[in-house]
Amino acid sequence: MKSIKRKIWLLCCISAAIIVIIGFTSLAIPENVYRPKFLGLPYPLWVSMLLSVLLVVLTVLGTLVHPGNSNSGQE
Amino acid sequence: MISILVTIAVIYLGTLVTFSLIARQKEKDSKSYFLAGSKVGSILGIFTLAATLFSTFTMIGMPDFFRTHGVGSWVFLAFSDAAMVFAIISVGYYLRKKARREDFKGLSGLMAQCYKNRFAGYITFAGAFVFLVPYVAIQIRGIAIFLNATFPEAMPIWGWATAIILIILIYSEVGGLKAIIYSDMLQGIILLLIICIIAYNCVSHFGNLANLFAKVEQVNEKLLSVPGPKGLFTPQFLIASLIAIVMIPFTQPQVVTRIIIMKNYRSLFRMAIGLGVFALIIIFATLCIGMYGAVNYPDLNTADFITKVLISDQSNLVAAFAILGLIAAAISTSDSQIFALGGELRSLLTGEDLKMLNITRIAIVFFALVVFVFSLLASDQLVLLARTSFTGTALMAPMIFTAIFSERKLKMDIPVLTLGAMLIFMGSLMGIVPHAVLGLRMDLLLLISLTLVGLFSNILNR
Numbered sequence: 375m376k377s378i379k380r381k382i383w384l385l386c387c388i389s390a391a392i393i394v395i396i397g398f399t400s401l402a403i404p405e406n407v408y409r410p411k412f413l414g415l416p417y418p419l420w421v422s423m424l425l426s427v428l429l430v431v432l433t434v435l436g437t438l439v440h441p442g443n444s445n446s447g448q449e
Numbered sequence: 450m451i452s453i454l455v456t457i458a459v460i461y462l463g464t465l466v467t468f469s470l471i472a473r474q475k476e477k478d479s480k481s482y483f484l485a486g487s488k489v490g491s492i493l494g495i496f497t498l499a500a501t502l503f504s505t506f507t508m509i510g511m512p513d514f515f516r517t518h519g520v521g522s523w524v525f526l527a528f529s530d531a532a533m534v535f536a537i538i539s540v541g542y543y544l545r546k547k548a549r550r551e552d553f554k555g556l557s558g559l560m561a562q563c564y565k566n567r568f569a570g571y572i573t574f575a576g577a578f579v580f581l582v583p584y585v586a587i588q589i590r591g592i593a594i595f596l597n598a599t600f601p602e603a604m605p606i607w608g609w610a611t612a613i614i615l616i617i618l619i620y621s622e623v624g625g626l627k628a629i630i631y632s633d634m635l636q637g638i639i640l641l642l643i644i645c646i647i648a649y650n651c652v653s654h655f656g657n658l659a660n661l662f663a664k665v666e667q668v669n670e671k672l673l674s675v676p677g678p679k680g681l682f683t684p685q686f687l688i689a690s691l692i693a694i695v696m697i698p699f700t701q702p703q704v705v706t707r708i709i710i711m712k713n714y715r716s717l718f719r720m721a722i723g724l725g726v727f728a729l730i731i732i733f734a735t736l737c738i739g740m741y742g743a744v745n746y747p748d749l750n751t752a753d754f755i756t757k758v759l760i761s762d763q764s765n766l767v768a769a770f771a772i773l774g775l776i777a778a779a780i781s782t783s784d785s786q787i788f789a790l791g792g793e794l795r796s797l798l799t800g801e802d803l804k805m806l807n808i809t810r811i812a813i814v815f816f817a818l819v820v821f822v823f824s825l826l827a828s829d830q831l832v833l834l835a836r837t838s839f840t841g842t843a844l845m846a847p848m849i850f851t852a853i854f855s856e857r858k859l860k861m862d863i864p865v866l867t868l869g870a871m872l873i874f875m876g877s878l879m880g881i882v883p884h885a886v887l888g889l890r891m892d893l894l895l896l897i898s899l900t901l902v903g904l905f906s907n908i909l910n911r
Contacts, residue, residue, distance in 0.1 A: 390535045394691070397528050398684055403521065408666075408673035414659020416673035419520040419736075422528050423729075429531035430725035433538055437718035442542045 382439040390432050397425050450765040457773055461635075465620050468631035472624035479554065479806050482625035483792040484710050489630060491716040495723030496637035497630040497785075498707045502530075502697070502724075503637075503731055504782030505591040506835045508644060508775055511732065512758065513751045515739020519672030521682030522739070527732040529694035534725035536695045538718055540853070541708045544699060545717065547853045548709045555789075555796025556702045556849070560864070563852035567797070569864040573845060574793050576871055577702050580841030582816070585786045586823030587834045589613055592779035593824065598752040599760055599772065610824045613776070614817050617784040622810055626706070626792075629784050636777035641731060643774035646767055647759060648734035651741035654762075661737070664744045672743055689893040693839035699849050700842040703789035783820070790816045837878065840892045844870045847896075847903035857910050863903055870895040 396402055402425060408416035415423070437443065489497070514522045551562045556577070561570030593609035604612070620628050655661040662673065671678040675687075698704045711717040738758055746754045759771040791813040798805040827834065848867045851859060876882035877891040884891055 387539065390532070394532050397524065398688055398691075403524060403675045403682075403687075405676065406671070406674050408520075408670065411659075411662070414657070414662045416520055416662060418675055419523055419673070422524045423733075426523075426528045426531040426729060429528075429535055430722070430729065433531075433535045433725055434722050436535065436538050437722060440538055440542065440714075440718065442714045443718070 379439040379443070380441065383436065383441060386432050386436040386439065390429060390436075393425050393428055393432070397422060450760075450769050453765055454769040454772055457769055458776075461639075461773055461777070462616070464635055465616070465628075465632050468635075469620040469624035469628040472627035472631065479795055479802050479809075481627070482806060483554070483788075483795055483809075484706065485626040485630055488712045489707075489710050489716065490712055491719035491723065493630055493634055494707065494711050494716055494720035495727060497633035498704065498720060498724050499727045499731075500633035500637035500640065500778075500781035501703055501707065501785040502782075503640060503728070503778065505588045505775065505779045506782070507731060507735060508640065508778045509591050509595060509751065509755050510835065511735035512738040512742060513754060515736050516742035516747070516754065518677040518679060518681050519669075519674070519743075520736070521675040521677045521687070523732065523736060524675070524687055525682065525690050526694070527729055529691040530728040530732070531725055532691060533695045533698060534721045534728070537698050537708065537721040537724070540699060540850070541717055541721070542714065543853050544705070545709060545711075545714070553709050553796075555793045556700075556705045557793045558796025560849065560852055561797065563855075564859045564861060564864060566861055566864070568861065569848070569852075570797050572848070572864050572868045572871075574797060576700075576842060576845050576867070577793055578790060578816075579871070579875070580838045581701070581703075581786050581790060582819055582823055583827060584835055584838035585783045585820045586827045588779045588783045589820060589824040590827045592775055594752050595755055595775060596772070598756050607825055610821055613779060613783070614821050617780055617787060618814060618817050621784045621788050622813065626710075626788060629781075629788055633781050633785070636781035637727075639770065639774045639777045640781075641727065643767070643770045644731055644734040644738075647763060647771060648737035650763060650767070651737045651758070654741060655744075658737070661740050661744070665740050668744050668747060672740075685890050685893055689840065689890055689896070690836055692896055693836065693843040693892070696843035696846040697839055699853075700845045701786075701789075701839075702793050703785040706789060706792060787813060787816050787820060840896075841871065841874060844874060844892075844895055844899060847899040851903050851907060855907060855910065860906065860910070862906055863899070866899060866902055870899055 402421045403418045408418065410417055412420040511526060548559060551559055553559055557570040557574040560573045561567045589610050592613060593606045596609045597606045620632065652658055652661055655664060665672055669678060676682040698708055708717065711720060742754050742758055746757055749757065760768045763771060791809045794812050795805060795809040798808065845867055848863045851863050873882055874892060874895055877884050886894055
């Protein structure tokens with residue numbers, strides 16, 4: 375169980391790193407491009423919003439499998 | 450509006466005084482005064498950290514930043530903040546471990562202990578002082594300018610700055626960190642509620658978000674993409690900003706302290722999640738306000754725009770709370786930072802606790818005076834000055850990370866190089882040293898160089 379949690383934690387870290395890298399590529403913030411829009415929001419905004427929310431979701435997931443989670447109630 | 454403002458301001462000040470008095474009864478030594486007993490729960494933790502991080506810079510600076518530079522501001526701050534909360538749970542865990550083992554009193558003291566050399570502590574203190582003072586000063590200046598623009602007959606800018614600094618000094622000197630944390634909670638809630646209400650009003654003005662952005666497209670479509678109308682958001686600028694912001698929890702003493710004083714890991718984790726949600730909500734609100742400003746007030750200066758959007762265009766009740774929210778935002782960030790400088794100094798002092806505590810209390814007054822002088826001289830570029838402060842303290846990250854993660858005896862090479870990097874960075878800000886080398890921004894170059902040296906030094910040490 376502990377090793378599975380460790381693996382998921384590692385996966386969270388790698389995913390967070392990938393999201394951060396994607397956030398600075400032209401995939402997320404292409405120069406002078408604001409289409410396609412989503413719910414009226416320009417492309418770079420809704421994509422970077424999505425990536426930001428994903429990072430927070432990863433943080434939530436990360437807290438559940440973090441190596442410190444087993445003794446999270448005490449220190 | 451004035452009568453509403455006076456009423457809520459009296460209630461607000463009364464609450465601050467109450468918090469100080471409650472905290473004062475319990476405060477006995479340096480640990481309770483500077484570290485609030487180190488048993489802060491997750492809810493208090495979320496609000497104290499949020500109120501410390503989101504300040505005048507957020508409430509005045511960010512709407513203006515969105516209005517001027519467009520949607521790339523989201524990447525600049527919100528995306529970076531989301532990455533920061535992930536960093537809090539990953540690195541914060543090890544920071545707490547180390548801090549608990551070394552009997553944490555302050556970041557400077559921790560560095561002195563980890564490097565077994567007081568010079569490492571002095572470098573950390575110097576870095577915090579040099580880069581935090583201008584940051585606090587711009588908070589005070591931002592709100593003083595705003596209040597002066599709103600009530601031109603009441604007081605000059607320096608009068609407002611003096612009043613704010615006096616309020617900060619009185620309740621933080623009396624109640625210590627616990628009083629600051631309680632007031633942060635109050636200020637964080639006011640800030641969150643009021644900015645959301647104003648954002649809602651701004652969007653309602655256009656019917657919905659889609660209409661708002663359609664209008665922005667008509668006014669200036671460059672606001673809808675990067676690098677923005679003024680070309681600010683280049684990949685290098687955004688990456689350097691991300692690094693600087695992600696490093697805040699480990700390099701800015703007021704934030705480091707709040708990570709350390711959480712009751713346990715569970716509280717820390719919950720606090721990180723809460724902070725992430727808080728950040729996204731509040732920055733989204735500033736986006737709406739900024740875009741509203743881009744359509745309605747594209748040519749106004751910052752103070753006039755903020756006065757229009759937060760005061761003139763709102764009902765009296767909302768406007769009164771907006772003014773209070775702005776004051777609260779400025780106070781909650783400034784008090785934490787001035788107080789943190791005191792904590793840093795205390796962590797470097799050795800001697801009888803009560804005597805050192807009194808020396809530090811006097812030093813806090815001195816720090817506040819320095820901030821006051823700077824607030825009269827600082828520029829009005831709130832966000833860019835704040836970013837400079839983040840970058841300056843971020844230069845200490847490799848030194849701090851080496852101390853957190855290394856179990857071996859540490860050499861002084863990284864602290865000395867950090868000092869050199871901070872001097873070069875200041876030189877580049879003053880125009881003595883070039884802003885870029887071979888097309889690479891100086892701040893980014895210094896961060897990369899220090900990180901590489903830190904990694905190599907660690908490998909060689911093994």
